Amino acid sequence: MRLVILQNSATVGEWSAKYVMKRINDFKPRPEKYFVLGLPTGSTPLAMYKKLIEYHKAGRISFKYVKTFNMDEYVGLPRDHPESYHYYMWNEFFKHIDIDPENVHILDGNASDLVAECTNFEAKIKEAGGVELFIGGIGPDGHIAFNEPGSSLTSRTRVKTLAQDTLEANARFFNNDITKVLTSALTVGVGTVMDAKEVMILITGAHKSFALYKAIEEGVNHMWTVSAFQLHPATLFICDEDATLELRVKTVKYFKALSAVHSKMIEQ
Amino acid sequence: MLSQSVKLIEPSQRLIKFKNCRILRDHRIFREDLWVRNGKIINPERVFFDEKRQAHLQIDCHNAIISPGFIDLQINGGYGVDFSFDVNTVESGVAKVSKGLLAHGVTSFCPTLVTSPIETYHQVLPKIKRKAGGKHGATILGVHVEGPFISIEKKGAHPENCIRTFENGFETFENVYGDIENISIVTLAPEKPRVPEVITELARRGIVVSVGHSMADLMHGETAVKHGATLITHLFNAMMPFHHRDPGLVGLLASNEIPEGKTVYFGIITDGIHTHNAALRIAYRTHPSGLIIVTDAISAMGLEEGTHRIGQYTIEVRDHKAFIAGTNTLCGSIAPMDECVRIFKAATNCPLEFALEAASLHPAKCLEISDRKGTLNYGADADFILMDDNLVIHSTWIAGECVFESESHALPPVVSQWFEDDD
Numbered sequence: 097m098r099l100v101i102l103q104n105s106a107t108v109g110e111w112s113a114k115y116v117m118k119r120i121n122d123f124k125p126r127p128e129k130y131f132v133l134g135l136p137t138g139s140t141p142l143a144m145y146k147k148l149i150e151y152h153k154a155g156r157i158s159f160k161y162v163k164t165f166n167m168d169e170y171v172g173l174p175r176d177h178p179e180s181y182h183y184y185m186w187n188e189f190f191k192h193i194d195i196d197p198e199n200v201h202i203l204d205g206n207a208s209d210l211v212a213e214c215t216n217f218e219a220k221i222k223e224a225g226g227v228e229l230f231i232g233g234i235g236p237d238g239h240i241a242f243n244e245p246g247s248s249l250t251s252r253t254r255v256k257t258l259a260q261d262t263l264e265a266n267a268r269f270f271n272n273d274i275t276k277v278l279t280s281a282l283t284v285g286v287g288t289v290m291d292a293k294e295v296m297i298l299i300t301g302a303h304k305s306f307a308l309y310k311a312i313e314e315g316v317n318h319m320w321t322v323s324a325f326q327l328h329p330a331t332l333f334i335c336d337e338d339a340t341l342e343l344r345v346k347t348v349k350y351f352k353a354l355s356a357v358h359s360k361m362i363e364q
Numbered sequence: 365m366l367s368q369s370v371k372l373i374e375p376s377q378r379l380i381k382f383k384n385c386r387i388l389r390d391h392r393i394f395r396e397d398l399w400v401r402n403g404k405i406i407n408p409e410r411v412f413f414d415e416k417r418q419a420h421l422q423i424d425c426h427n428a429i430i431s432p433g434f435i436d437l438q439i440n441g442g443y444g445v446d447f448s449f450d451v452n453t454v455e456s457g458v459a460k461v462s463k464g465l466l467a468h469g470v471t472s473f474c475p476t477l478v479t480s481p482i483e484t485y486h487q488v489l490p491k492i493k494r495k496a497g498g499k500h501g502a503t504i505l506g507v508h509v510e511g512p513f514i515s516i517e518k519k520g521a522h523p524e525n526c527i528r529t530f531e532n533g534f535e536t537f538e539n540v541y542g543d544i545e546n547i548s549i550v551t552l553a554p555e556k557p558r559v560p561e562v563i564t565e566l567a568r569r570g571i572v573v574s575v576g577h578s579m580a581d582l583m584h585g586e587t588a589v590k591h592g593a594t595l596i597t598h599l600f601n602a603m604m605p606f607h608h609r610d611p612g613l614v615g616l617l618a619s620n621e622i623p624e625g626k627t628v629y630f631g632i633i634t635d636g637i638h639t640h641n642a643a644l645r646i647a648y649r650t651h652p653s654g655l656i657i658v659t660d661a662i663s664a665m666g667l668e669e670g671t672h673r674i675g676q677y678t679i680e681v682r683d684h685k686a687f688i689a690g691t692n693t694l695c696g697s698i699a700p701m702d703e704c705v706r707i708f709k710a711a712t713n714c715p716l717e718f719a720l721e722a723a724s725l726h727p728a729k730c731l732e733i734s735d736r737k738g739t740l741n742y743g744a745d746a747d748f749i750l751m752d753d754n755l756v757i758h759s760t761w762i763a764g765e766c767v768f769e770s771e772s773h774a775l776p777p778v779v780s781q782w783f784e785d786d787d
Contacts, residue, residue, distance in 0.1 A: 175409075175413065176409065182409075182413060183409075186409045186412060186413070190412060191397065191408065191409075191412070196416075196418060197411075197412045197413065197415075197416040197417065197418065198416045200412075200413075200416075202413075
């Protein structure tokens with residue numbers, strides 16, 4: 097595991113965007129060799145998307161031969177609802193870049209057969225040759241995608257009932273009316289993300305510092321599903337100073353001492 | 365190869381994306397791409413997720429503002445053509461004006477006939493048909509008949525001997541105009557006898573009733589509105605001036621007798637001459653949601669400085685004004701719509717969004733066509749203008765086709781790119 101500690105959420109966004117750009121460009125994607133990218137939503141990755149759009153407009157990166165798979169989507173939310181992840185991905189990223197819509201995959205929470213939708217999603221990832229780089233964020237309770245505490249660490253893409261904590265956190269998007277918050281979602285499993293060649297997790301803010309501590313300083317535990325990535329051969333945690341507040345001084349100092357190595361990772 | 369790929373795509377199915385632009389939508393100007401197909405503005409999110417298609421053509425707008433095309437509800441002619449006088453050549457006259465208007469961002473208009481003899485109406489009205497716009501000219505939304513059911517005292521430049529009353533109510537209306545199929549707006553004086561019953565019938569038929577050229581007091585105006593009138597013709601001009609104990613038609617802007625949910629619209633000439641800047645500000649601050657910029661332009665609009673023989677008059681154009689030759693008597697407005705919008709904005713210091721909507725969305729709402737005209741909403745006709753921040757027009761588009769491009773204010777060459785369809 098690598099832990100890259102940066103100053104704030106803006107620098108986390110910039111670093112991760114540069115890393116994605118470097119990985120894609122080094123990969124030299126072309127019609128017979130697509131780069132497969134796993135994508136998150138939420139406030140944490142916004143800064144990364146903004147930077148990627150900027151690099152795209154400057155001609156530094158193309159998504160023409162990139163396939164994307166998103167982590168999750170609510171069940172039963174209209175696609176054009178501002179809280180839907182389709183809406184998010186279209187407005188915050190896809191409409192600004194040159195990706196072919198045929199290569200974009202987001203779980204359809206309005207599909208008539210949700211189980212089949214999830215099975216197909218897994219099949220499409222496999223068909224695309226697996227995910228090269230899966231980017232994720234985490235919740236304060238350590239969940240990755242909608243893999244709430246207690247989710248199996250070998251889980252696959254499926255329908256998931258959301259935890260009370262998540263409902264309460266999401267209420268602010270639905271006029272603070274908890275009864276309007278959607279109660280289930282489609283999500284990739286922990287196992288689905290574990291299959292990716294590389295996983296990059298973005299964590300910013302003091303409110304997620306306990307989750308980061310649980311993720312990397314304690315044992316693998318299904319109550320903190322992100323801790324599963326301790327067993328992944330290539331995981332990258334990108335965090336800001338605030339997110340390190342619950343970590344041991346020793347941990348922080350150790351990884352900060354590696355900053356020269358980390359800088360090399362995004363050199364063009 | 366480029367031209368070959370273009371041919372592969374059925375023109376009506378071509379997806380065009382205007383990018384690097386700011387668009388006016390829902391009273392805001394913001395950075396957003398505008399997508400067009402088959403003459404309509406479309407929702408690109410649906411194209412992306414449902415059809416999984418990309419744009420066939422991308423047009424770089426170089427940071428231009430895209431506004432809905434202007435709609436002029438009151439224009440008597442231009443380029444030497446007077447719709448009410450040149451009765452024998454009305455079709456070519458209307459065509460000439462509609463083509464000329466494209467350079468001023470006008471994508472739709474209502475050719476306006478002033479008070480005329482019955483024979484003129486019978487001869488001309490059947491020939492001015494509603495017509496979709498294109499390279500040939502702006503869309504014709506129907507005729508605005510200004511008179512003859514107006515007040516003699518407020519006739520303005522209208523010939524007095526042609527002014528009439530509704531002796532037999534709506535029957536007179538039909539007899540005078542003959543073919544009423546092409547009429548969209550009627551200006552009448554609401555104080556005349558039997559007007560309320562005529563308004564009721566007109567409103568039932570979807571013809572917009574505008575009050576003006578009138579001696580009416582406020583109560584007459586309110587009665588007209590309650591019966592279905594929705595517009596005031598060139599506010600302040602040809603009506604009783606505002607008096608604090610007898611506010612006249614101007615009082616409709618602040619009336620509390622307007623039925624719930626109804627907006628009274630008013631045309632206002634913003635050429636900088638026919639309405640004082642302070643009067644523009646009073647109207648704007650009192651009742652902004654009803655404000656519609658009209659040119660009320662006459663035949664001399666678009667003519668060069670100098671003396672012109674138009675109809676029975678000799679007109680002299682100097683200092684951007686039209687005078688009766690050899691006098692200092694103004695004979696009508698000659699400021700084109702884009703200039704009227706600029707003058708209005710400068711006079712009122714209103715937001716840019718408002719000035720543009722007052723010449724697009726507001727007239728469309730008045731005609732109840734805002735589902736397809738006057739907006740850049742999804743599903744609306746792709747009638748719009750590319751302009752800079754000073755409201756100087758780069759190009760005018762109707763149904764997604766470029767119908768005018770300015771030579772002096774052209775954008776850098778349009779960078780566009782056709783993509784082949786995968787299908």
